Ligand SMILES: NC(=[NH2+])NCCC[C@H](N)C(=O)O
């Protein structure tokens with residue numbers, strides 16, 4: 001059984017459209033009349049380049065607690081953003097739950113145009129949705145590395161990225177230093193998506209639990225314009241359904257995120273409709 005819930009996080013990027021985008025989905029689609037966790041607004045100080053740090057941290061902590069309780073009652077979470085900073089809450093919950101319950105590590109599949117692996121030392125924008133993966137690795141500001149439990153939540157060898165096409169230079173250094181497996185969109189076009197999925201599946205097949213985090217900006221903004229940080233090129237609908245179908249059939253997916261839908265930039269509800277269809281697809285394909 002699935003539990004679908006969301007958080008209209010926007011303080012990780014500061015795009016105002018994200019504030020109402022989750023409500024837009026909730027009002028428009030019957031399958032998305034979902035539980036909603038609020039952003040928890042905190043007092044901020046100016047001691048860090050990370051914008052809205054205390055607010056994002058408090059909100060991620062509440063996401064992590066809610067998600068952990070969903071996993072505890074045996075449901076499969078499908079979590080809707082908000083900006084991608086929310087993955088620090090959701091993916092932390094999956095990792096801590098799996099460690100507490102089975103004593104095992106969790107894997108992370110990150111489908112995104114961006115690597116989101118800056119730190120407070122490397123970020124140019126100061127937007128926290130650009131740093132969550134380093135936080136999950138235990139790097140960067142300590143306010144972002146202790147959700148539910150102190151310390152790293154994922155090992156670099158248990159992470160795979162699919163579809164990167166906008167990597168900041170310091171992010172490339174971190175990806176290579178950490179020896180994280182990543183497929184750029186260009187490489188996927190060269191090799192073929194099926195081959196890259198086969199390799200992804202092989203790389204993660206030793207894991208019994210995987211968190212799948214899907215950023216809509218991994219898709220071509222000409223097709224899916226409703227995102228805050230569009231990058232030219234990217235996946236189409238068919239690619240995304242193929243990825244989800246194979247990953248769901250051939251790996252053990254414990255939990256899902258779908259993030260970064262921004263209604264302000266959508267055209268003719270194309271992106272909104274797709275979010276609803278993707279949730280439907282996951283629910284129908286899910287074996288549980
Ligand atoms: N989840 C996203 N859309 N992330 C975009 C990050 C963009 C850029 N790399 C930054 O650090 O700000």
Ligand SMILES: [Mn+2]
Pocket residue numbers: 084112113114116129215
């Ligand atoms: Mn992202």
